[in-house]
Amino acid sequence: NAGVMQNPRHLVRRRGQEARLRCSPMKGHSHVYWYRQLPEEGLKFMVYLQKENIIDESGMPKERFSAEFPKEGPSILRIQQVVRGDSAAYFCASSPSIATKAETQYFGPGTRLLVL
Amino acid sequence: DQQVKQNSPSLSVQEGRISILNCDYTNSMFDYFLWYKKYPAEGPTFLISISSIKDKNEDGRFTVFLNKSAKHLSLHIVPSQPGDSAVYFCAASATNSGGYQKVTFGTGTKLQVIP
Numbered sequence: 592n593a594g595v596m597q598n599p600r601h602l603v604r605r606r607g608q609e610a611r612l613r614c615s616p617m618k619g620h621s622h623v624y625w626y627r628q629l630p631e632e633g634l635k636f637m638v639y640l641q642k643e644n645i646i647d648e649s650g651m652p653k654e655r656f657s658a659e660f661p662k663e664g665p666s667i668l669r670i671q672q673v674v675r676g677d678s679a680a681y682f683c684a685s686s687p688s689i690a691t692k693a694e695t696q697y698f699g700p701g702t703r704l705l706v707l
Numbered sequence: 708d709q710q711v712k713q714n715s716p717s718l719s720v721q722e723g724r725i726s727i728l729n730c731d732y733t734n735s736m737f738d739y740f741l742w743y744k745k746y747p748a749e750g751p752t753f754l755i756s757i758s759s760i761k762d763k764n765e766d767g768r769f770t771v772f773l774n775k776s777a778k779h780l781s782l783h784i785v786p787s788q789p790g791d792s793a794v795y796f797c798a799a800s801a802t803n804s805g806g807y808q809k810v811t812f813g814t815g816t817k818l819q820v821i822p
Contacts, residue, residue: 632709633796633815635812636811693739701748
Protein backbone atom coordinates (compact mmCIF):
# COMPACT_ATOMS: atom_id res chain seq x y z
CA ASN A 592 0.00 0.00 0.00
CA ALA A 593 2.08 2.87 -1.33
CA GLY A 594 2.01 6.15 0.50
CA VAL A 595 1.74 9.60 -1.00
CA MET A 596 4.21 9.92 -3.85
CA GLN A 597 5.78 13.10 -5.10
CA ASN A 598 8.01 13.65 -8.05
CA PRO A 599 10.46 14.82 -8.80
CA ARG A 600 12.10 14.73 -5.39
CA HIS A 601 14.54 17.43 -6.41
CA LEU A 602 14.04 20.04 -9.11
CA VAL A 603 16.45 22.70 -10.27
CA ARG A 604 15.20 25.55 -12.40
CA ARG A 605 16.67 28.81 -13.65
CA ARG A 606 14.85 32.06 -13.04
CA GLY A 607 11.99 32.51 -15.50
CA GLN A 608 11.46 28.79 -16.17
CA GLU A 609 8.40 26.79 -15.22
CA ALA A 610 8.28 24.21 -12.43
CA ARG A 611 5.79 21.36 -12.37
CA LEU A 612 5.44 19.35 -9.19
CA ARG A 613 3.42 16.16 -9.12
CA CYS A 614 1.61 14.44 -6.30
CA SER A 615 -0.01 11.02 -6.43
CA PRO A 616 -2.25 10.54 -3.41
CA MET A 617 -2.55 7.34 -1.46
CA LYS A 618 -4.81 4.73 -3.00
CA GLY A 619 -8.42 5.54 -2.26
CA HIS A 620 -7.69 9.17 -1.37
CA SER A 621 -9.49 11.83 -3.36
CA HIS A 622 -8.45 14.93 -1.41
CA VAL A 623 -5.08 16.62 -1.85
CA TYR A 624 -3.41 19.47 0.04
CA TRP A 625 -0.26 21.35 -0.92
CA TYR A 626 2.06 22.96 1.63
CA ARG A 627 5.22 24.99 1.15
CA GLN A 628 8.15 25.14 3.55
CA LEU A 629 10.43 28.09 2.98
CA PRO A 630 13.91 27.95 4.53
CA GLU A 631 13.84 28.39 8.32
CA GLU A 632 10.02 28.37 8.36
CA GLY A 633 7.23 25.92 9.08
CA LEU A 634 5.02 24.32 6.47
CA LYS A 635 2.36 26.71 5.20
CA PHE A 636 -0.93 25.67 3.64
CA MET A 637 -1.28 26.59 -0.01
CA VAL A 638 -4.27 24.87 -1.57
CA TYR A 639 -6.82 22.11 -1.00
CA LEU A 640 -8.24 20.19 -3.95
CA GLN A 641 -10.71 17.45 -4.59
CA LYS A 642 -10.89 15.65 -7.88
CA GLU A 643 -11.47 18.32 -10.53
CA ASN A 644 -12.24 20.98 -7.93
CA ILE A 645 -10.28 23.59 -6.03
CA ILE A 646 -11.84 23.78 -2.58
CA ASP A 647 -9.60 26.34 -0.89
CA GLU A 648 -6.72 28.25 -2.47
CA SER A 649 -6.41 30.89 0.22
CA GLY A 650 -2.71 30.13 0.74
CA MET A 651 -1.69 30.31 -2.90
CA PRO A 652 0.27 33.33 -4.12
CA LYS A 653 -1.98 35.32 -6.42
CA GLU A 654 0.36 35.21 -9.39
CA ARG A 655 2.39 32.52 -11.14
CA PHE A 656 1.06 29.63 -9.02
CA SER A 657 -1.70 27.25 -10.03
CA ALA A 658 -2.86 23.80 -8.97
CA GLU A 659 -5.05 21.13 -10.44
CA PHE A 660 -6.23 17.65 -9.57
CA PRO A 661 -7.71 16.09 -12.70
CA LYS A 662 -10.11 13.19 -12.80
CA GLU A 663 -7.27 10.94 -13.90
CA GLY A 664 -3.65 11.29 -12.91
CA PRO A 665 -1.73 13.12 -10.23
CA SER A 666 -2.29 16.53 -8.76
CA ILE A 667 -0.01 19.16 -10.31
CA LEU A 668 1.36 22.30 -8.68
CA ARG A 669 2.61 24.62 -11.39
CA ILE A 670 4.86 27.60 -10.84
CA GLN A 671 5.41 29.84 -13.83
CA GLN A 672 8.40 32.16 -14.28
CA VAL A 673 10.09 30.96 -11.11
CA VAL A 674 12.08 33.37 -8.96
CA ARG A 675 14.73 32.66 -6.33
CA GLY A 676 12.17 33.19 -3.57
CA ASP A 677 10.25 30.13 -4.82
CA SER A 678 13.10 27.90 -3.62
CA ALA A 679 11.49 25.75 -0.96
CA ALA A 680 10.28 22.28 -0.10
CA TYR A 681 6.80 21.60 -1.41
CA PHE A 682 4.82 18.93 0.41
CA CYS A 683 1.67 17.25 -0.70
CA ALA A 684 -0.74 15.50 1.65
CA SER A 685 -3.79 13.41 0.89
CA SER A 686 -6.83 12.26 2.80
CA PRO A 687 -9.57 9.75 1.99
CA SER A 688 -12.30 12.29 2.51
CA ILE A 689 -12.71 15.77 3.89
CA ALA A 690 -10.11 16.16 6.66
CA THR A 691 -12.32 16.75 9.65
CA LYS A 692 -9.35 15.59 11.70
CA ALA A 693 -6.01 17.01 10.62
CA GLU A 694 -4.17 13.73 11.26
CA THR A 695 -6.08 12.13 8.38
CA GLN A 696 -3.80 14.11 6.05
CA TYR A 697 -0.88 11.87 5.10
CA PHE A 698 2.20 13.64 3.80
CA GLY A 699 4.46 12.79 0.90
CA PRO A 700 8.26 13.13 1.02
CA GLY A 701 8.25 16.53 -0.64
CA THR A 702 9.84 18.11 -3.70
CA ARG A 703 12.85 20.35 -3.08
CA LEU A 704 12.82 23.15 -5.61
CA LEU A 705 15.98 25.15 -6.15
CA VAL A 706 15.86 28.21 -8.36
CA LEU A 707 19.21 29.38 -9.64
CA ASP B 708 3.15 36.30 10.82
CA GLN B 709 4.11 33.10 12.62
CA GLN B 710 0.99 31.95 14.46
CA VAL B 711 2.66 28.82 15.82
CA LYS B 712 6.09 29.33 17.34
CA GLN B 713 8.76 26.92 18.38
CA ASN B 714 11.47 29.06 19.91
CA SER B 715 14.04 26.31 20.34
CA PRO B 716 15.49 25.30 16.98
CA SER B 717 17.38 22.39 18.54
CA LEU B 718 17.53 20.24 21.65
CA SER B 719 20.00 17.58 22.80
CA VAL B 720 19.02 15.01 25.39
CA GLN B 721 20.74 11.98 26.85
CA GLU B 722 19.19 8.60 26.06
CA GLY B 723 16.77 7.55 28.81
CA ARG B 724 16.08 11.10 29.94
CA ILE B 725 12.99 13.19 29.28
CA SER B 726 12.73 15.38 26.18
CA ILE B 727 10.48 18.43 26.47
CA LEU B 728 9.61 20.31 23.32
CA ASN B 729 7.70 23.57 23.65
CA CYS B 730 5.32 25.45 21.41
CA ASP B 731 3.37 28.70 21.66
CA TYR B 732 0.49 29.89 19.52
CA THR B 733 -1.25 33.20 19.05
CA ASN B 734 -4.53 32.43 17.28
CA SER B 735 -7.40 31.89 19.74
CA MET B 736 -9.42 30.18 17.01
CA PHE B 737 -7.17 27.12 17.03
CA ASP B 738 -9.07 24.23 18.58
CA TYR B 739 -6.90 21.25 17.75
CA PHE B 740 -3.19 20.77 18.21
CA LEU B 741 -0.80 18.19 16.81
CA TRP B 742 2.80 17.12 16.89
CA TYR B 743 4.52 15.72 13.83
CA LYS B 744 7.85 14.00 13.51
CA LYS B 745 10.01 14.43 10.43
CA TYR B 746 13.08 12.55 9.32
CA PRO B 747 15.39 13.99 6.63
CA ALA B 748 14.09 13.56 3.08
CA GLU B 749 10.69 12.42 4.34
CA GLY B 750 7.39 14.14 4.92
CA PRO B 751 6.02 14.88 8.39
CA THR B 752 4.29 11.97 10.10
CA PHE B 753 1.60 12.45 12.69
CA LEU B 754 2.65 11.68 16.26
CA ILE B 755 0.01 12.79 18.74
CA SER B 756 -2.81 15.32 19.02
CA ILE B 757 -4.92 17.07 21.60
CA SER B 758 -8.25 18.79 21.45
CA SER B 759 -8.67 22.20 23.07
CA ILE B 760 -11.16 20.74 25.53
CA LYS B 761 -8.41 18.63 27.10
CA ASP B 762 -5.21 19.54 28.88
CA LYS B 763 -3.32 16.29 28.49
CA ASN B 764 -3.12 13.38 26.09
CA GLU B 765 -0.83 10.40 26.49
CA ASP B 766 0.25 7.75 24.02
CA GLY B 767 2.97 5.44 25.20
CA ARG B 768 6.17 7.40 25.72
CA PHE B 769 4.62 10.56 24.30
CA THR B 770 2.48 13.02 26.26
CA VAL B 771 1.17 16.35 25.05
CA PHE B 772 0.15 19.05 27.51
CA LEU B 773 -2.02 22.03 26.61
CA ASN B 774 -2.29 25.26 28.60
CA LYS B 775 -4.98 27.24 26.86
CA SER B 776 -4.74 30.31 29.05
CA ALA B 777 -1.04 30.61 28.24
CA LYS B 778 -1.53 29.48 24.63
CA HIS B 779 1.22 26.99 25.18
CA LEU B 780 1.67 23.30 24.53
CA SER B 781 4.48 20.90 25.10
CA LEU B 782 5.49 17.42 24.06
CA HIS B 783 7.16 15.14 26.58
CA ILE B 784 9.03 12.07 25.45
CA VAL B 785 10.10 9.72 28.21
CA PRO B 786 12.31 7.81 28.12
CA SER B 787 14.02 9.33 25.07
CA GLN B 788 15.56 6.91 22.59
CA PRO B 789 18.12 7.47 19.82
CA GLY B 790 15.43 6.65 17.25
CA ASP B 791 13.51 9.69 18.45
CA SER B 792 16.16 11.93 16.87
CA ALA B 793 14.24 13.94 14.26
CA VAL B 794 12.68 17.33 13.66
CA TYR B 795 9.45 17.81 15.60
CA PHE B 796 6.80 20.17 14.31
CA CYS B 797 4.08 21.61 16.46
CA ALA B 798 0.91 22.32 14.52
CA ALA B 799 -2.49 23.81 15.15
CA SER B 800 -5.74 23.80 13.27
CA ALA B 801 -9.16 25.31 13.30
CA THR B 802 -12.19 23.74 11.67
CA ASN B 803 -13.44 26.18 9.10
CA SER B 804 -16.82 26.68 7.49
CA GLY B 805 -16.01 23.99 4.94
CA GLY B 806 -15.78 21.41 7.71
CA TYR B 807 -12.11 20.60 7.25
CA GLN B 808 -9.06 21.52 9.27
CA LYS B 809 -6.37 23.76 7.85
CA VAL B 810 -3.10 23.04 9.59
CA THR B 811 -0.60 25.73 10.61
CA PHE B 812 2.88 24.49 11.43
CA GLY B 813 5.63 25.82 13.65
CA THR B 814 9.22 26.09 12.46
CA GLY B 815 10.32 22.84 14.08
CA THR B 816 12.71 21.71 16.80
CA LYS B 817 15.53 19.35 15.92
CA LEU B 818 15.86 16.76 18.68
CA GLN B 819 19.05 14.81 19.08
CA VAL B 820 19.04 11.93 21.54
CA ILE B 821 22.57 11.02 22.51
CA PRO B 822 23.24 7.34 23.23
